[in-house]
Amino acid sequence: MNMKKVKTAVVLVVTALLVVACGSGNQASGDKPTIRVGTKDFTENLIVGELYALALENAGYNVERKPNIASSVVHTALTNNEIDLYPEYTGTGLLVILQEPLITDPEQVYQKVKEEYNKKFNATWLDYSQANDGAGLVIRTEVSEELGIKTISDLQKHASELRFASQGEVDQREDGIPALEKVYGPLEWKSSKVYDNGLKYELLANDEADVAPAYTTEGRLTEKEKFTLLEDDKQVWPPYNLAPVIRNEVLEANPDIADAINKVSAALDTETITALNAKVDIDKEDYEDVAEEFYKSIK
Structure with missing residues (x-):
């Protein structure tokens, strides 16, 4: 083999190694699967869904984002295996999906939806946040x-x-x-x-x-x-605390998802999510940028 061919071969090998090395930096670590994160079609849900996606990517998962699903069909998308998880509201789960009687205590509402979703839909409510969109x-x-x-x-x-x-x-x-x-x-x-x-x-x-x-x-x-x-001091209205809902099959196969996303929920209260909504709805920032900036602050 002449020197020109040798040099060409070396260049090709080095180039191939560089491509592999660079490409691997954008992939999830190990053999973790792709998680499909859905969101409803309004600002707050888009922001929170993006926070979930960033948390999953930080934990080594690939994420397929499925934003802007109509509120009326997002639950069906979960139960039909079209998405794996999405941000939901405890009051919506209780009153709209389960059609249960009104409960105003946040913890009681959460425990009710957690129990019934597991039995009826093979889905788990992870930790709920203090953020209440009621x-x-x-x-x-x-x-x-x-x-x-x-x-x-x-x-x-x-x-x-x-x-x-x-x-x-x-x-x-x-x-x-x-x-x-x-x-x-x-x-x-x-x-x-x-x-x-x-x-x-x-x-x-x-x-x-x-x-x-x-x-x-x-x-x-x-x-x-x-x-x-104004404060609803006699607690007439039900709580609508934000929480991730995930298919049991996905959570059982990947239990570390809970820790990654529960960390997001722990960082969200009503004042915080209101401020994030304002950055999009008033300041006209992109919801992805708002979510990324906030996620960096809680990593």
């Missing part, structure tokens, strides 16, 4: 401070002085205003008008309304100088 009422901070309204009990005493920006259905739904009035007493507003949900914070900011229905992790709630979330 129903609530938001009031203008100026009014809250002026009238000393911090809780829904306080609100009930001053309802006749307040303008309510309704969403229509909240006045009729059993778990809406009727549920509050059964426990707190009548809410006899100064006025009540129906508006599109997307307008509520602008109505409050522009002093066109004083109180509106809200979800407890909405990004605009970070603007505390403008908006105050």
